[in-house]
Amino acid sequence: MWGTNLRVLGVVLGTLLVYTLIANKIPQVQSEVPQALALGANVTPEQLVAAGDKVFNGIGGCTTCHGLGTRAPNLLTDEKGTGLIGVRCAQREAGKSCKQYLFESLDNPTAFVVPGYQPIMPVMSRQLSPQQIWAVIAFLESQGGTVDVTGSDIPAPTPGASPGSPGSPGSAGFAGGSTDPQAIMNAAGCLGCHKLNGAGGAIAPDLTHVGTRRNAESLRRKILDPTSSVAKGFERFAGVMPKTFGTMMNASQLEALVQFLAAHK
């Protein structure tokens, strides 16, 4: 009887041990909580690259698709003889520098899709803070190219606007609390999906004449609660618009943005 008990226990413990050992032998990746980057105006290229490396290989989740070769272009290895991303980035789009191209790829990824790939990249400026975005750009430039990102590229920190963490009402808001609607829209990445005066994305309604379709009250409600209504023809994108904008801008910014859009008739 005891012999049976011991053998059964041995089988159970042995099986558990094997599984535990195998799971501990594979590469260990922990999902970290995003930390706000504090990159001041006098940040060095090395600091930017180091910070970008962490974002790229960590919370940015970039390696999920880039580097695998099937979903998205390799960035850290040679891509079809065109070199690393730092080498080829300036040649991707005519008239765009490496820095401009990389920023566009992160902020408005559907603007230019590398031939042979699907437009599946999410708008990273909705998921990462401006500091993180610019750090990633510096890191990518460092892959065979020259890092020309400087502290002046990085907007002032906006604690309330840190993606991934809800801001608190009354916080500084986007773009350092600026009430310039254009600055708010740039900082919030609205043009990643919406078009305004011919510029911007196409997966959300064109805002150029939004004032003819929505009044100020409707716009305010839509920003605070994006699911309150869905524009005709965009039903399949329902739910894409972040629901956190209401908590990421302060009241003055919200009003400035609402009045700005309502005036676009």
Place this chain on the structure above:
Amino acid sequence: MTDHVLLLLQQAADSIPAYREFPVIGSRSAVWITAEVHLMFAAFVLGVPMFAVVTEAIGIFNKDERYDRLAKEFTRLLLVAYSATAIWGAMLTIGLFTLYPRFSQYMASVFSPSMWLYVGLFLFESFTLYLYYYGWDRWKKGRSKWVHWGLGVQLNVFGTIVMFIANSWLTFMMSPPRDVTPTTDPTTIKLWHAIATATWMPINIHRLIANVVFGGAVVAAYASYRFLSAKTDEERAHYDWMGYVGNFIAMSALIVLPFAGYWLGREVYQYDQSMGITMMGGFMSWLWVIQAFLIAVLFLTGNYYLWLGMQRIPGAERFRPYTKWLLGILVLGAIVWGTPHTMIADTKELAAMGGSHHPFLGALGVMSAKNTAVNLMILTTFLSFLLYRRANTRPVVPWARTGTIVQGVMFAVAAAVVLFFGIRGYFVEAIVRIGFSVYQVLAVLTCIVFVTVIDILMARGAQSLGAIQWGKMPPRSQYALFVLAVTFTWLMGLMGFARSGIRQYWHVWQVMQDTSRYAATPALGYAAKMISTCVLIFLLLVGFVFWLGGLAEKSTFVEAAPKERDHVGH
């Protein structure tokens, strides 16, 4: 006065700490262990009644006492397990409300009506179980037997509703409605709106099937222990049979489980693509390699048990030469399925590999190869079972030869469809390739259904080559059942980690952030230690529970060994 009271209440609410610390192991580990062990017991007490009631029905329709006794023995295992489920549930609730008070308060604000309903239904469910078990011998004949069977059905209805309610809490955490934002007052969220989220029904169905798999595996392990410690041939024969039935239930439901998993995965992607990417290709990517390894163990061990079982069946020796080919397909399939693909790799690792893929193995790591492998493994397992089923019979229907040829053609066509779409998948875009998996699955399921129907018809009046010699199994077959039970339980813990872990540092995805010191989602190595701890606690407790059950009542095994029968005893 009223304002003053409200102010005091508000101050009291604000003074609630967000988190408290649990000594030594920390609050995350404390909640992890209590939740996981509770879930394992809950899965067991929800899964077993499902096949207990089916087994009882088989006994009623076939007028076969053995099935009725087997159903009763299944149910006997539930009695103490119910108490254990409730105790661990209470521990989890207290753990959550003391260690994560603000989060618990948030959830209670949204779900309190369904929480009350949950408690009420659990009460009814428990008393239905007591009636079902203790009334077994009293309501044994005639119409009262049907009333008794109705109690079993009722038990399952209560259990399923209870599970659906609890699932709604976790699916809300995972995929809250889009209009719920960090500033939404939880008391304003409509209950049904919070319940009917994107992942609720996929999780419900996935768990429903998984509970049957899990229950079958644990019952099989129980039977194998009783087999190993049996003192008489009769007892050994009974528990050999019980182990076979438990394993059959587990393996049959396992074949369907991946399809429910696909549905859940698709809903996760549709709800939030970044969550889907985190799950399949992000920091959890290695988890799927471990999962592939575990499922390979399940397939290989399940088939091994069947092949050993054929040793006790007269006439099975004619099929023995095929075993090595079946084993070959299973091993090759397992290797392909376990080939890594979408891994997080850093610069050094990419450089060491010479690119994004391994120059040779990279081609096997894609979904085309993996879907092909798993579908062929399912077909192979089904073929193993078919050979087992036919081992001691010789069909006598005039169309037997034609029937066998048709079955063979169906296998060949299904395998050809699977291979065709697997190879074609390399030459089309991803979006088209994903659609191919549906055709592969349909081909396999169609083959399983039609081949089974033909086999049942062919078995009518079949000549018996001798009865199955229940009890004549080598002990290693019983240890294989233990490996299956441990693996199923471990897999359950792993998948629970995957489901919960994709929320990362959110209590409620993008609504309520985890700001505790345990907000980071741990790596797989740490998770594996936690899972093994939970599995060990569960198995030790379940062993104790079964031992208690044995003290209370003698085994219900049939006194005499099953006599030689015309049918083959499946």
